[in-house]
Amino acid sequence: MNNNKEVNIPRRSFIDYLLGGSILALIASVLYPTIKFIMPPKVPEASQSSVKAAKVGELAPNSYKIFRMGTKPGILIHTEDGKFIAMSAVCTHLGCIIQYRPDMQHVWCACHNGHFDLNGKVISGPPPLPLEVFQVNIVGDEIIVSKKG
């Protein structure tokens, strides 16, 4: 009798583990593909590191243009004194697209009133980080913007 009991208990919990384990395995085998399915596949980023942003003469002084840098927008600014400056146009705060304010002569984000200077540094507002500044080269009549290595 006693013997029987001693044998039974481990056998019982063994079956419990087996059952519990297979239920867990079942749940996992349903959940894993489900989660993998709903997370979108990575699209290979056409990570262009250099683009033709504009033609010289296309931009009047003290104005700006948004251009495509791969999948992200960049901003090209023609300053009052004739310089071309390019940086990422994605605000480091919550990702709105910034603009150049001719009246303030610096960069501004409409979403939460973030201000950046022409070196991409935050002047005021909530953005936590500076904007990434790009290199600008003028080749012929084309303005080429490229990421700084």
Place this chain on the structure above:
Amino acid sequence: MEKNFLYEWFSKRIPLKNMIEFGKKKTVPVHKYSVWYYFGGICLFLFVVQVLTGIMLLLYYRPTAESAFESVQFIVTQVKFGWLVRSIHSWAANILIAASFIHMFSVYLMKSYRPPREMTWLTGFFLLLIFLAFGFSGYLLPWNELAFFATQVGTNMAGAIPLVGGYIKTFLRGGEEVTGATLIRFFGFHVAVLPGITTVLLAIHIYLVQVHGMSAPIGIEKNKIKEEPFFPNFILKDMVGWSLVLTLLVFLSVFFPWEIGVKADPFASAPVGIKPEWYFMFMFITLKFIPGKVLFFEGEVLGIFGFIFAGIIWMLLPFFDKKAAQEKRSTFFTLIGVFVILYISVITIVGYMLPGK
């Protein structure tokens, strides 16, 4: 005769008799706060309006980045009464959220959440969250500029949560950026996922209200006050409320038709004066006032955690309110409620008064 026969036939198959009996036996307390009893029903009514107008819009709407904006334009300009249906859908969404807030705060201040109604409070709380999710996902569907940036900011906020934020963001956006993939995803949430969840929650919520009956505010003794039968007295008054809401809805839709805006361009600067919808305004402004860095934390992360934390506390307050559970006045909890209402209203008004710079 025939009517009777039909009634008999159906009541054998469906428990009609029991339902009518239940409706007749069910009573609703009558007292000076009884007005607040109607807001739950108003929410329900508006939800039905949303389902019906939503299905109608589905007949013409196309959820792709290329044609979403145009299809809404088509609905508004070409489809007969399209402008009306779309306007009603948009206005009803806003009134529904407003009514849900009123419903929630009245329930809170009257302490109707006290035992045994904690689960009713919980399901109601989740319904409000779902309605906000409906608002957020539906806002993007016309694919206009404001919607585009609202989604940009909203999904980025989710992305600011440490560890899991990145995954949540990618999941919501259907990729790294807000694109046509995001639009299709939000469409799926808006017309399939959220309605499914709502139906279940709503069924539980309403079932619980039936099981527990209407709560009488603390200090009003249940056996001393007047009661009126639910059927037909209360339900008729309910219907008066619904027709008033419907009138308001049609009035707003006709005289202030919902705008379409400018088609979203993922490569254009955010427009000046960009604002979220009014029911997200208090969060928007609060985040705006938190500096970029607080000690070692990013202001954003801190603000978002603050809101999540506050939301969880709010959801659980009924479980902390031991006094109300004993039918005693609990001034402290009333004060919390008043504070929350004041905070939300004042900050929202400030949001609309701030210049857009």
